[in-house]
Amino acid sequence: MGDATPAPSPASDPDGDVVHAGVEFSDLAVVGDVIAARSAESLYVGGLEDFRAGTATETVLGADCEDLAASADNFIVACGDEILQVPAADPADVTAWDTEAPATTAVLVDGRMFAGNPDDEEITIYAQGEDPESLAMAHPADQLIATPREGSPDSIVRIHRASTTIQNIDLANERQGGTLRVGIGVGQGSPGEDGIVVVADTLAPEIAIYTTDDVVRLQQTAPVDDSPWGAAWDPERKLAWVASTAENRAIGHDISGGVPISTHEINTVADAHNIAFLPDGTFLAASATGEGLQIVDEPTGL
Template identity: 35%
Template sequence: MKKSLRNSLVAVAASSSILLASCTPPGVEDPQKQAQDQAGSGQTVSGALGKATPAVSPASANPAGEVVKLEGRLAKASDIEMAGDVLAVRAGDQLALGTVDKFRTNSATTLEINANCGDITATGDTFVLPCPVPIEGGAGGGVIYLIDAKNPGLKDTRRADMKFTSAVLTTSGEVVGGSSEEPDVIVFRGTDSSDSKKITTSRKADEMVASPVSGSRDGVVFIERDKTVIQGVDYTNNRAGGALRMGVGVGSIAAGDDGLFLASDALGHQLGIYTDDDILMLHQTIPTDKSPWALAWDTQRKLAWISSNETNKIQAFKISSGVPELQGTVDTVANVRSMTIDSDGTIYAISDSGDGLQIIPAKDAAAAVEKPAQP
């Protein structure tokens, strides 16, 4: 995301009085108030508060593009990321890496991992895999594996006394890790695991992502689903960043360009738009189809894509103006749990119910958003 888009988001937030301070706001621990506020404004809100999990989709009728069948344990994949032209697809205790053609021919490189490892992230040509215990077995606390996309292996590690289930690699080389089982995060500043610092956040990190910011530190945020909170990490100053409540049931997050972050409210049926470049700010919330979950930022077209488990569609939203605009929709496989978009605009979505890897070519995605869609 270029500076102009980020600046326009700031201007929109200020003019519409939805800009939130980066300090922890009153009631951040109390999603009940959020539910009451949303109900009062006519929004549809599920009965549960916090602790969001993906809804189960109906059968998919006609997914767009190409669907690649994944074999064996990969059939129920739950996570997908991309580093360069290499995809990483994770299913339970297996991680597969390769180009799209490798997945088409069932010849991707596979690594045996621990089923309790967390979601993968990617920075540059490196995948990041956080695990609560060493994959190779034994004691020694949690391990974050840095995996070279072109030459995958499990030798480059960061280790600490934390059960890692979320982690990111910043563009300046720091590794930040957290856990869904215990609060706080740890930042590693070099290749030696002893060069690390625990940062007190008092929150568990269910999912973590990072976004580079021109002229500043990367934005790093994580979510705690139980409390439906999004939390920033000021890792350069060894302190927690801002914390904001995200709707009534934050589901997932994704990073965009230049400090942009997207968050799905799975229970409140909305998309949240945030930035974190020294200050964590909420800019917009946008009603979506019911039961949203997976997200991806489209750098090519400057759009936020979000999946719906109720409709088996992904919606594309333009967010650069004062009023978020639905630009188009695309039919998906059932139970989309994770998405990624390459630099050309091709969309990759993964199903955790055996429907496979969906590939929506850039031209098809572009055609879907040529004319603003009707809500």
């Protein structure tokens, strides 16, 4: 149980277009119509046409840089002893936050930076001009996710793969929130709308839907293809997606009826460890083994 990793992919026959072939993308995020894709060496930021033309803004990253996240109109890259804040509107204007504890994942919420790592059972909170604060957690953090909520600050959850758990941060009271086990082997999670978090249970294999209004709650699960890893919310079609690296296929689920129902599919690039959607429903998948960034305008209905 726990310690899930994505299965290696067979040969692929991806839908749509593929750009940036040869780049091994390790992460992907979107802020509105702006895309950020990270390789081991660089962060690329730009609109869809920038990526098609090969003109996305490139920021060279250090060897310690790891998780990429989208929060508060910024892209956030955790780089060990610093955290990079990259505005989606001006990706060349990078701000570096110094860290007190090693940061491998971070999100920016309400002007404060929340950072964690897979070794320490705490989240460190940074605010400009103030001393850092530490918040004890039930487990360390492999991934922090900031999820928008209508009329309220974003909610924050952390995912820990060794214990296969998800836990929210109680921001109102500045303390750890509830902890839930995610099936038998959590992969990645992704923010949805109004407190929803879409999670891939890689080992089950299942899609899991959580809400984070005041405390994290499991709302729905459904079986999916083997080895789902990447997860995403489709704001245009209101669908929750997970991508199977074993099948090179992403499936979209309608969650409006209380049980996830498969409604759409996309054949993906190999080793699509990260997927995302633009506001108009354009699908993006980033290959971790050099097949590039996949762009699909319209998924296939099931």
